[in-house]
Amino acid sequence: MRVDTHTVGRDVGRIVQAISLMMVVSTVVAAVNGEFYAIPAFVVAAIVVAGIGTGLARRYREADPPEKREAMVTAATAWAIIGVLGGLPFLFIAWTIQVDPFPVWTNTPSSISSTTAVFLHPLDAVFESTSGFTGTGLTMAAIEEQLPRSLHWWRSFIEWVGGVGVIVLTVAILRRGGSSGSYTLYESEARSEKIHPSIVTTVQEIWKIFVGLTLGSIILFLLAGMPLWDAINHGMTGISTGGFSVHADSIGHYDSPLIEYATVPIMVAGSIAFPVHYLMFRGEVRNLYTDLQTRWVFIWFTVGSLALTAILYANGQYDTLEETFRTGLFQFVSATSNTGFGSVTIGGGTEQVWDAGATLFACLGMLTGAAAGSTVSGLKLIRVITLVKGTVWQIQDVFQPQSAIRYLQIGERRLNEQQANSEYTEATVVFVLWVTFLAIGVAVLLRVLSPAHPLEYVIFDVMSAQSNVGLDSGITGPDMPDTAKAMLIINMWVGRLEIIPIAVLIGSILQRLNLYR
Numbered sequence: 001m002r003v004d005t006h007t008v009g010r011d012v013g014r015i016v017q018a019i020s021l022m023m024v025v026s027t028v029v030a031a032v033n034g035e036f037y038a039i040p041a042f043v044v045a046a047i048v049v050a051g052i053g054t055g056l057a058r059r060y061r062e063a064d065p066p067e068k069r070e071a072m073v074t075a076a077t078a079w080a081i082i083g084v085l086g087g088l089p090f091l092f093i094a095w096t097i098q099v100d101p102f103p104v105w106t107n108t109p110s111s112i113s114s115t116t117a118v119f120l121h122p123l124d125a126v127f128e129s130t131s132g133f134t135g136t137g138l139t140m141a142a143i144e145e146q147l148p149r150s151l152h153w154w155r156s157f158i159e160w161v162g163g164v165g166v167i168v169l170t171v172a173i174l175r176r177g178g179s180s181g182s183y184t185l186y187e188s189e190a191r192s193e194k195i196h197p198s199i200v201t202t203v204q205e206i207w208k209i210f211v212g213l214t215l216g217s218i219i220l221f222l223l224a225g226m227p228l229w230d231a232i233n234h235g236m237t238g239i240s241t242g243g244f245s246v247h248a249d250s251i252g253h254y255d256s257p258l259i260e261y262a263t264v265p266i267m268v269a270g271s272i273a274f275p276v277h278y279l280m281f282r283g284e285v286r287n288l289y290t291d292l293q294t295r296w297v298f299i300w301f302t303v304g305s306l307a308l309t310a311i312l313y314a315n316g317q318y319d320t321l322e323e324t325f326r327t328g329l330f331q332f333v334s335a336t337s338n339t340g341f342g343s344v345t346i347g348g349g350t351e352q353v354w355d356a357g358a359t360l361f362a363c364l365g366m367l368t369g370a371a372a373g374s375t376v377s378g379l380k381l382i383r384v385i386t387l388v389k390g391t392v393w394q395i396q397d398v399f400q401p402q403s404a405i406r407y408l409q410i411g412e413r414r415l416n417e418q419q420a421n422s423e424y425t426e427a428t429v430v431f432v433l434w435v436t437f438l439a440i441g442v443a444v445l446l447r448v449l450s451p452a453h454p455l456e457y458v459i460f461d462v463m464s465a466q467s468n469v470g471l472d473s474g475i476t477g478p479d480m481p482d483t484a485k486a487m488l489i490i491n492m493w494v495g496r497l498e499i500i501p502i503a504v505l506i507g508s509i510l511q512r513l514n515l516y517r
C-alpha cells in the first residue's frame with residue numbers, strides 16, 4: 001500500500017506553520033536587544049515559511065488521519081524541510097548586515113559583519129539550522145561571540161524546541177485534544193512514552209517539565225557566576241542536550257571549575273526520560289534508581305567518566321588529577337548525553353591533542369547516548385541493553401531443549417519468545433542501519449578531506465553529527481568542503497530520527513518510482 005501524500009502534505013504544512021511562529025517570537029528578542037535590523041529578516045522569513053505551511057495545510061486539509069507509514073514519512077520530510085527553512089533567518093540577517101545601508105541605525109560592528117558573512121552561503125545557513133533543530137551543536141560560526149544576539153537567540157531557540165521535537169511542538173499548539181493521528185505522529189519522532197492517556201495532555205505535561213527544567217538550569221548557571229545572557233542561552237541548549245554556545249570555546253571560555261561542575265547536572269537532567277522527571281516532581285524520587293534506563297544513565301556516566309579520566313591521566317594530558325577528573329567527567333557526560341558542550345580542546349583538525357584512545361572512547365559514549373524518552377539521541381541505552389541481553393539470550397538458546405519455554409527479562413518487563421525476538425530484531429536493524437550511515441559519512445569525509453586529518457578525528461566528527469552531539473575535533477567548520485558539509489547534514493538528519501523514518505521515506509520514493517522488483 002502506498003503512502004498517502006495528501007496526508008503527509010497536510011501534516012508537514014502544520015509543522016512548518018509552527019516554525020513560522022517561532023520566527024515571529026524571535027522578532028521580540030531582536031527588538032529587546034536593539035538589533036532592529038534583524039526584525040525584517042525574521043518577519044520575511046516568517047511570511048515565507050507561514051505561506052508554505054499554510055498552503056500545504058489548506059490544500060490537503062481534507063486528507064485522512066495518518067497511519068504509521070504516513071507518520072514516518074511526515075517526520076522524515078518535515079525534519080528535512082525545517083532544516084532548510086530554519087536557515088532563512090541566518091541567510092537574511094547575514095545579507096542585511098552585509099548590505100548595511102544604514103550603519104548608524106544598525107550600529108553593526110565590522111566583526112559581526114565578517115562573522116555572519118559565512119551564512120551568505122546557503123549551505124552554511126542550512127547546516128547551522130539543521131544542527132540546531134536536531135540538537136547537534138556543530139557550527140559554521142567561527143567566532144560565536146561575534147554573532148548578533150538575535151542569532152544567538154535563534155540558534156538557542158531552535159535547539160531548545162528541537163530537543164523536545166518539532167512534532168511535539170506542533171501537537172501541543174496546533175492540534176486539538178481529540179484530533180486523531182496525534183499519537184501516530186508523536187511516535188514517528190522516536191517517542192513512545194505517555195504520561196497521561198491523552199497524547200495532547202502528555203505533550204503539554206512534557207512542555208511544563210521542560211520549561212521548569214530550563215528555568216532551573218538558567219538559575220544554576222547564574223549562581224555559578226555566568227552572565228545573564230550566557231545563562232539564558234546555555235540553560236536552553238544545555239537542558240535540551242543541544243550544545244550551541246555563545247562563545248567559540250563553549251563552557252571552556254569561562255575557565256571556571258565551578259561553572260563546569262554546575263553544567264554536569266544540567267546535562268544529566270537532559271538525559272533522563274520525561275516520564276521519570278514527571279514522577280520525581282510528584283515526589284516519587286525512587287525512580288532515580290528503580291527505573292532501568294535512569295539507573296544505567298548514572299552507572300554508565302560514572303564508569304565512563306572514570307575510564308576517560310584514567311586514559312587522560314595515563315597520557316599525562318593535564319597538570320593535576322583534579323583537572324584530569326573534571327575534564328574526564330565533563331567531556332564524557334557531554335558526549336554521552338549528546339549535549340556537546342566543550343571544556344577543553346579535543347583536536348585541532350590536523351593537529352592532534354587527544355590521542356586515539358581517548359577520542360574513540362568518547363565516541364563510544366556518543367554511540368550509546370542515554371535514556372529513550374529524553375532529549376538525547378544516539379542508539380539509546382534501552383536499545384543497547386536489549387542488544388546485549390538479547391545477544392546473550394540468543395546464544396543461550398543453542399544450549400536449551402527445543403521444548404523449553406524461554407523469557408527475556410529487561411528491567412521489570414518479562415518478554416516471551418515472540419516479544420523478545422521482535423524487540424531484538426528492531427534493535428539490531430537500527431544498529432546495523434546506524435553503523436551503515438556512519439560508515440558512509442566517514443568514507444565521504446575521508447575522500448574529500450586532507451589525508452593529514454587523523455582517522456579517529458574523522459570518525460569522531462561524523463559520530464558527533466549522527467549522534468547529534470556537537471563536539472568536534474577541529475575538522476568541522478566553514479572551511480570544510482561543501483560535500484563534507486552536506487554529508488554531515490544528512491548524518492544529523494538521520495541520527496535525529498533514529499534511521500527508520502528515513503528508510504520508510506526512501507522506500508516510499510522507490511515505490512512511487514516503481515523501482516521495486
